[in-house]
Amino acid sequence: MPIVADLAADLHALTVELTALEAAGGPLWVQALTPTSVTGGAYEVAFAVSYGKLTVTYWAAHGSACWRVECYHFWGDRLELDVSRRLGGEHGRLIIAPLSAPASTMKAAPDATQWRQFVRNWLPRLLPPGALVKRVRQRPGPVVGWQASHTDATWLILTTSHPDELAVRQLLGQALQALGMLPTATCLCLVLPPGAFTQAAPFLSLLTLPQLRLYEATADWSSLRQAAVGHQLPLVTEPIRRWQHIPPTEAELDELRTWFGDALASHCEVVPVGTSILSVRWYGLACARLRRATPESRSPALRFGLTTLGEPERPLTSRNRADFQALLAALARYRSPAAREVHHPLYRAHPERWLDVVIRRNLPVVDDALEPAHIWGQSPHFGRDAVGLADFVTLTRGGQLAVVELKAVADPDLIWQGLTYWLHAVHHWRQGDFVRRGYFTTAQLDRRALPRLYLIAPTLRFHPVVRAVARRLNQTVPLTLIGINERWRRSLRVAFREDFGPVDSKSPE
Numbered sequence: 001m002p003i004v005a006d007l008a009a010d011l012h013a014l015t016v017e018l019t020a021l022e023a024a025g026g027p028l029w030v031q032a033l034t035p036t037s038v039t040g041g042a043y044e045v046a047f048a049v050s051y052g053k054l055t056v057t058y059w060a061a062h063g064s065a066c067w068r069v070e071c072y073h074f075w076g077d078r079l080e081l082d083v084s085r086r087l088g089g090e091h092g093r094l095i096i097a098p099l100s101a102p103a104s105t106m107k108a109a110p111d112a113t114q115w116r117q118f119v120r121n122w123l124p125r126l127l128p129p130g131a132l133v134k135r136v137r138q139r140p141g142p143v144v145g146w147q148a149s150h151t152d153a154t155w156l157i158l159t160t161s162h163p164d165e166l167a168v169r170q171l172l173g174q175a176l177q178a179l180g181m182l183p184t185a186t187c188l189c190l191v192l193p194p195g196a197f198t199q200a201a202p203f204l205s206l207l208t209l210p211q212l213r214l215y216e217a218t219a220d221w222s223s224l225r226q227a228a229v230g231h232q233l234p235l236v237t238e239p240i241r242r243w244q245h246i247p248p249t250e251a252e253l254d255e256l257r258t259w260f261g262d263a264l265a266s267h268c269e270v271v272p273v274g275t276s277i278l279s280v281r282w283y284g285l286a287c288a289r290l291r292r293a294t295p296e297s298r299s300p301a302l303r304f305g306l307t308t309l310g311e312p313e314r315p316l317t318s319r320n321r322a323d324f325q326a327l328l329a330a331l332a333r334y335r336s337p338a339a340r341e342v343h344h345p346l347y348r349a350h351p352e353r354w355l356d357v358v359i360r361r362n363l364p365v366v367d368d369a370l371e372p373a374h375i376w377g378q379s380p381h382f383g384r385d386a387v388g389l390a391d392f393v394t395l396t397r398g399g400q401l402a403v404v405e406l407k408a409v410a411d412p413d414l415i416w417q418g419l420t421y422w423l424h425a426v427h428h429w430r431q432g433d434f435v436r437r438g439y440f441t442t443a444q445l446d447r448r449a450l451p452r453l454y455l456i457a458p459t460l461r462f463h464p465v466v467r468a469v470a471r472r473l474n475q476t477v478p479l480t481l482i483g484i485n486e487r488w489r490r491s492l493r494v495a496f497r498e499d500f501g502p503v504d505s506k507s508p509e
Contacts, residue, residue, distance in 0.1 A: 115221075264280075335347055481498040
């Protein structure tokens, strides 16, 4: 299961470490590393638990700051913290050290060739003398690796110099693929860029692996150190929220029918955006917006245009009514399940949005255990910079939460996105946040059952990484892979289904 937090234990460990650093000589050197700046100076530092969060505050005459602690590391005479603030909208790393040994500054990442050579030169320190080392074939990209053997031991070593989250996921995915091709491997060694351990740790807690060694580069990229994790915080999950969802009134739908006719029911969805806008989406493609009536403007106003394809949005008037009708005619011809011009831009645009509509309208075809009456699309939201929990969440007929993520094209990140959403969902499901925020209020919920994760894609679009990761998941993750037919726009059917994880997904007491 995900790493479990114990705020009291974390607070005690960090306070003890801070006391030891302060004993070395008064105020401490604090360096704050964010994507946009590097600052440092002498500060007083304190940790505290506030509103269920572990926080760090540092202050001096020239200023102060407070961050939420997500993860921490002890490295000799310094303490490193992965931190966030502003509801997860800003992330950074704090390095705290005695004034006599200030933290080194963050340097630019080396290029891929330099980093590959650095790690290759470091390997003799990791491996026993006489070990035979050879490069592992990898597809072009940021990940490089080696295979080493000595007597009866075999090592897989993979690394990347790209510190972004996507590259770390690629590293994990290719590591699991390499393990699948080398089942005799006795040790997996991952060499991570600075700060990447926090991104990898939640996933590693879900995987069954051979002996695992993690190394992380120092902030200045000058050396590597083994990541030794003691008690840590879980994946940070902000308080669950829900956008105000005011469904369209019958009068608003009647207004839209005067323009869209029968196509409104057969091809379109009317989706509330905030409290003042209704978005009309033709198989997932936004084509018009209705500004709802207000006390100041009692009649609704319709604007049209394919803004997601770069077209301008225009108010609908008597002068451009012909343009609007031409748009509807083009959508009816080219963005239709029966369209013949399958290479037309309107047919091919935003396939995942179209697939999302098809899946939600045919949910019993995908799995008759899922309940169509309790679908929440692109929700819940966790912060101002988040787009949502998953493509949609729903319930099984037994009251188990189902997290659904889908892709219309081959994407190795599908499973990592799904697991990220699943980790969030587990936390909030256990806390009862869904019910408190107004989700599934009329349903009978099975709170003891862990949420089930569904990953859906056309059969030939399942990336090999997805299965490589799924086969390495431990038995705590209820996962279902569903492959659908390639012509899902015309008629949806399930081509294969694979279940992973426990048969009985009751959460352990």
